[in-house]
Amino acid sequence: MTVWIDAFSAPLTRLGLLSLLAIFVLGLSILAVPGLLSDDEPNSGDTVGLSGDAEVSTTAASEPESISADEDQPDGVLLATARVSADGIVLDGLVTTEGQRDALVDSARRRVGPALVEDNLEVATGLTSSVGRDNGVVALQSFLAGVPDGVTIAATSADGRFEVVGEAVDDATSTQLQELLATVAAASPGVDTVNDVIVPPPPPPTQEELAAAAQFDLDQLNALLLEEVLFATGKNEPTEEFKALLDQLPELMDRHPAVRIEVAGHTDDRGSEGGNQELSEQRAAAAVAYLVEIGAPAERLSSRGAGESEPIDTNTTRDGRARNRRVELTAF
The missing domain is CATH 3.30.1330.60 (OmpA-like domain)
Incomplete structure (x- = not known):
């Protein structure tokens, strides 16, 4: 039997048969690599086969992994402030849980009465509890429970630091405040307490x-x-x-x-x-x-x-x- 190749109009010999078989195998190899014959770029997450079983991921290296709230922020990150004056107590800032918010509001209300407390606290989404944050709330709560009369101050807990700034009406009140801050520090390990309260000089006589x-x-x-x-x-x-x-x-x-x-x-x-x-x-x-x-x-x-x-x-x-x-x- 005689076989003809249309392209050459020549009889098919053993050598020609082997050549045809090689072309067929090469075609299969090319089809095994996706996109090799296409101008399209591989999709993110696709793998490209190399020799043997080895694969290389094409996922973009710059895409960050998700980070939890505790990993994203230091332990002490919390910004809660109590402003205390003769007009009452105003609470502002962020806390971790509703329980912490309730504790601060309750301490303020017990100190000056519910009518003189303004609650602007918010529970921060994604800000999870930690030792530093919890101790910051404890410091503020302890402070509110014992803050003396005769002060116009702002007490702020943030970044593991509890700071009180403002004015005391006299030296005796300032001493009371110093003693209170010592108690607050003892009850809140790891929180740095800072007292920036001053006793202003008396006004000149009229x-x-x-x-x-x-x-x-x-x-x-x-x-x-x-x-x-x-x-x-x-x-x-x-x-x-x-x-x-x-x-x-x-x-x-x-x-x-x-x-x-x-x-x-x-x-x-x-x-x-x-x-x-x-x-x-x-x-x-x-x-x-x-x-x-x-x-x-x-x-x-x-x-x-x-x-x-x-x-x-x-x-x-x-x-x-x-x-x-x-x-x-x-x-x-």
């Missing part, structure tokens, strides 16, 4: 307070002035007894450098009202002149006359009229 302090000293001098004859009858020249008392005033003014002093002259009702007014003004001015002469600062002194308009006793008796004839010192 001018009214300064004047009141000076007036306290002046009132003692005013009491002595009532016991002495300050001017001769109808005269505006201070007596020696009056001058001896006025000699104390420059030193008193040095002790109270922020105040001014008014010297007011007064008379009884004997004589004309106009004459008494003029005499009181002259006597007050004479006292100021003497004070300046002995070293009192003139810019902090003033005088006025009240005449007979401001009596402190009756004018119907000799003793009463003597008390009404006076000089008064007033701080302002």
